[in-house]
Each structure stands twice: as structure tokens, then as C-alpha cells.
Amino acid sequence: MPELPEVEIIVRKLKTFLIGKVPIRIICNKAKLLKTSQCLSMALDRPIYDISRKGKLIILSVPPYAWLIHLKMTGQLWWQHKDTPLPSYTHLTILFKDTEYQLRFADSRQFGYLQIVPEKVLSQVPFLQKLGPDALTITPLTFKKRLQNRHAIIKSLLLNQQCLAGLGNIYSDEALWLAKIHPLTPANTINQTQIKKLTIAIHKVLKRALKLGGTSIKSYVHPDGQKGLYQNCLFIYGKAGLPCQRCGSLIKRLKIGGRSSYFCPVCQPRIN
Numbered sequence: 001m002p003e004l005p006e007v008e009i010i011v012r013k014l015k016t017f018l019i020g021k022v023p024i025r026i027i028c029n030k031a032k033l034l035k036t037s038q039c040l041s042m043a044l045d046r047p048i049y050d051i052s053r054k055g056k057l058i059i060l061s062v063p064p065y066a067w068l069i070h071l072k073m074t075g076q077l078w079w080q081h082k083d084t085p086l087p088s089y090t091h092l093t094i095l096f097k098d099t100e101y102q103l104r105f106a107d108s109r110q111f112g113y114l115q116i117v118p119e120k121v122l123s124q125v126p127f128l129q130k131l132g133p134d135a136l137t138i139t140p141l142t143f144k145k146r147l148q149n150r151h152a153i154i155k156s157l158l159l160n161q162q163c164l165a166g167l168g169n170i171y172s173d174e175a176l177w178l179a180k181i182h183p184l185t186p187a188n189t190i191n192q193t194q195i196k197k198l199t200i201a202i203h204k205v206l207k208r209a210l211k212l213g214g215t216s217i218k219s220y221v222h223p224d225g226q227k228g229l230y231q232n233c234l235f236i237y238g239k240a241g242l243p244c245q246r247c248g249s250l251i252k253r254l255k256i257g258g259r260s261s262y263f264c265p266v267c268q269p270r271i272n
Contacts, residue, residue: 002071004056004135004166005209006220006228010077011053013223014060014103017079018048022097023062026114030091033105036116038065043116045097055131055165059122066122068115069105075112078104079223108219135166136206140196147187147195154190154198155183155256167202170215170237173262175201177236177246182270183254183261189271208233236262 002010023044028034036043043065050061058077060067069077078087082100086093092105092114105114117125133142146163147154157163158172167175176183178201181194190198214220214228217238221227235245240253240262249266 001073001168002056002075002214002220003168003171003209004053005171005206005230006214007053007056007058007071007166008136008210009214009228010071010223011051011058014058014077014079015051017101017223018051018060018096018103020047021099022047023094024097025095027093027095028091030110033092033107033110033113035113038116038118040116043067054128055134055161056168057127057131061119064119066117066119068113068117068125068127070112070115070127072107072109072111072113074109074219075105075107076219076221077223078106078221078225080104103223130162131165132161132163133165135164135171135202138164138199138202140192140199143199144192144195147190150187152187153184153256154181154187155261157187159257159259166206169259169261170217170234171202171205171209173237174205174235177262177264177268178204180267182268183256183263184270236264238262 026034026040043062046062048060048062052059058069076087079101082102087104087106089108090104090106094103147157150157155172158167175198179194179198181198209215209230212229212233215230216227217231236251239251242251244251244264244267247264247266249264251262252265253260253262
């Protein structure tokens with residue numbers, strides 16, 4: 001799943017392509033990918049004013065509407081010339097005025113979506129109402145308030161978008177390794193010093209991933225087809241059985257909520 005760095009890179013790239021462009025038609029062959037209670041024609045023929053991100057959600061400001069794009073597990077956005085063969089699993093295409101380039105939404109698992117809502121009700125969208133503070137800008141104090149009195153394990157809370165927005169499996173493992181915290185540690189047992197270290201680690205990992213263009217392990221690519229490079233610089237994710245870069249002990253893998261988590265048993269001892 002694209003996480004905060006991948007979505008942020010997509011937003012930055014889309015800004016260079018789409019600001020000022022006027023969408024004139026949406027072609028969709030999978031109805032569940034397009035969600036709107038508006039008459040679709042009313043949301044077209046209006047210029048894109050801005051593009052931003054909330055957690056892992058991409059928001060196109062097309063006043064008086066907002067176009068919300070969530071890539072979910074396997075979604076991809078491609079900015080391509082109309083004569084370029086469609087990427088596999090392209091289910092939605094947006095055409096624009098005065099350009100032969102198109103924005104194409106491919107999604108092999110079809111969990112992603114484009115939702116169009118009036119901007120005036122944007123704050124009432126359930127997904128946004130429940131979204132926690134952004135992982136890239138959260139402070140130790142805010143993070144402490146989010147974790148205190150929570151008995152859930154820290155890895156699960158890092159993945160919980162209502163607790164902290166933007167993190168996924170890769171960067172949560174990377175940050176926990178940097179902060180020397182075991183993924184099964186109950187959140188309410190993490191002290192203030194550890195919370196500060198974890199906050200700093202989250203920021204460090206995310207900024208490093210942004211600098212390297214994100215992580216391209218499976219399906220993630222930039223809208224222009226480029227791939228990220230962070231997968232070449234991972235500290236611990238996906239490295240079970242290999243030596244820890246910090247202490248040399250063998251990295252272990254465990255399952256949390258059906259997903260693989262990676263940790264060093266020496267650098268990240270399970271205390272509780």
C-alpha cells in the first residue's frame with residue numbers, strides 16, 4: 001500500500017501536471033471506483049486549483065468541488081499521452097481540455113476510489129473526520145496524548161489511521177527499529193523519552209523516503225512511471241534472517257494483524 005511518502009510524491013508530481021488543467025470527461029468501467037452524489041457533469045469543465053494530501057488521501061481542489069483519490073492497496077495514477085497503451089488494470093481515465101495527456105487510475109485489487117464532493121462539506125467526509133494527526137508533522141506532545149491510556153500494541157496503533165495518519169507497514173517497522181522499540185510493546189508502557197525518540201524516528205524515516213522518491217517494492221510508481229529508491233536503503237523491513245545493521249543480530253519476523261513485522265530481538269527487546 002502506498003504510504004505517506006508515496007502519496008506525497010504523487011501529489012507533488014501531479015501539481016506539475018494538473019494545476020490549471022480542466023477535466024472534461026471521466027471514463028470508468030468499474031462503477032465502485034467512482035463515488036459521487038453529484039451530477040457528474042457539474043463537477044467537470046472546471047480548472048484544478050490545487051492538489052494536497054491528508055494522510056494517504058489525495059485531494060484535488062476543483063472549486064466548488066473536491067475530488068478525493070485513495071489508492072488503497074494497489075492503486076496507481078499514471079499521467080500519459082492518449083496513444084500510450086493503457087497500464088494493466090486501468091479502470092478509470094480522466095480526460096482534460098487542450099491536452100492529449102490523460103490521468104489514468106489503475107488498480108489490480110479495485111479497493112481504491114475517486115470520490116467527488118462539494119468542498120463545503122469536505123470536513124464532513126467520514127474518512128477525514130476520523131483521520132488522526134499527520135505522521136510527518138506530529139509533535140511528541142500530541143503523540144503522547146494519542147498513546148496514553150492505550151493498551152494496544154504500538155505497531156497496531158502506528159498502522160491505525162485514526163491514531164496517526166500516513167504510516168503503513170514499511171515505515172512503522174523502520175521507525176520502531178530506529179527508536180529501539182519492540183513492535184509488540186503496549187502503547188501505555190512507552191515512556192516520554194521513548195515517545196520523543198519514536199516521533200523523531202518517524203520524521204526521519206518519512207523525510208528520507210521522500211528524498212528517495214518513496215518505496216517501489218511491488219506496484220508503486222510515480223505518475224510519470226519513475227520508481228522510488230527507498231527499497232534499496234531499508235533498515236529492517238523485509239530483511240528477516242539478515243544481520244541487523246546496528247548490532248549484527250539476525251532480524252526476525254512476526255505476524256501482527258495478519259501482516260509481517262520485522263524487528264531486531266537485541267536492539268528492540270520485548271520488555272513488557
